[in-house]
Amino acid sequence: MVRILFILLFSYSAFGQINDFAKVDFKTADKIAKAQRGASLEELPQLVHKLTADLDTEVEQFRALYYWICHNIRNDYNLLLKNERKLKKYANDSVLLNDWKASFKKELFLKLRSKKRTICTGYAYLLKEMAELAGFECELINGYGQTKTVRFEYLTSPNHSWNAIKLNGKWYLCDPTWSSGLIDSSTYEFHFIFKEEYFLMAPNEFAEAHRPLDSKWTLLEGTNN
């Protein structure tokens, strides 16, 4: 009997992720997030409060934060190009390289605060910051992200950041950058397209395009978490 129970529990956790919340209707959370469209990041704690205070469950509160970010923060292609150019330029000069990284970090946060534009680390950082202000445990995960144009085998260094979030005592994965939209391959402009699938995606599906530096954050069975 105990064994059956154990197997049942085990298989339940393997299904996991959004299935845990299959019965949750996110309409209210999404509506609250929509009502804050265009809100400023200057008073972030107050924004977090507005997004979460009227929602009862952890998953709905987190959803409102996620939905807001994915509909209000733009991916900045020029910022990315600028960073790539400089990283290449200073690749052989560690002093200049570190100077650049420090000044780019400042620029990144300034752009995020004042223009609500960023690149992926900015999305993951903002989600972590907002989730923590709402009282959640949230991690920023660095690793390798595989896209249509960049395959895992060609990646020599980490290129992507995403999040792990603890809801009701259990960790889940999400990718706010890829949930927010796409860069048009012809104009290189950013377009908001909400990709729901990256919100609390099942770990086995998530692992197809995400490889964290620390394998415990795959959240797959057999990894130590």
Add this chain to the structure above:
Amino acid sequence: MKIFLSHSKNKLKSNGLIPLVILLTFFTLPIFAQDATFLVKGKVSDEIGPLENAVVVLKGTDKGVATDTNGLFTFPEKLPSGAILVVSYLGYEKQEVMFTSNLTFLDITLSEENIDILEALMVEDIEEAKKKQKQKKNQ
């Protein structure tokens, strides 16, 4: 016998005072605590100098204030001793500061977040992607 009785009554009376005092203490304590609120001021800086537009909120509420050009703030309402303030500024590590009545000026230094900046782009044909998204929704 009579003497003994009256004596025990007296004893009861004097003992009865103690619970009364305790009871009164309980009633007066919260009133006292409510009254004792303090004007909280402070300054937020980073390693270089004052930090403008850092946000100071009472934990768990939306009551708060942003720092001025000199990094200074005055909390908009008086706070009781033991109140926890969350001091944050995007790009810096948040700090929780407990305010106590013997320290009404808070000096807070935030340090920059230590993060690596990475980027994996999703570059796709937008029209195609939108079509796909629609198909998914209709399914």
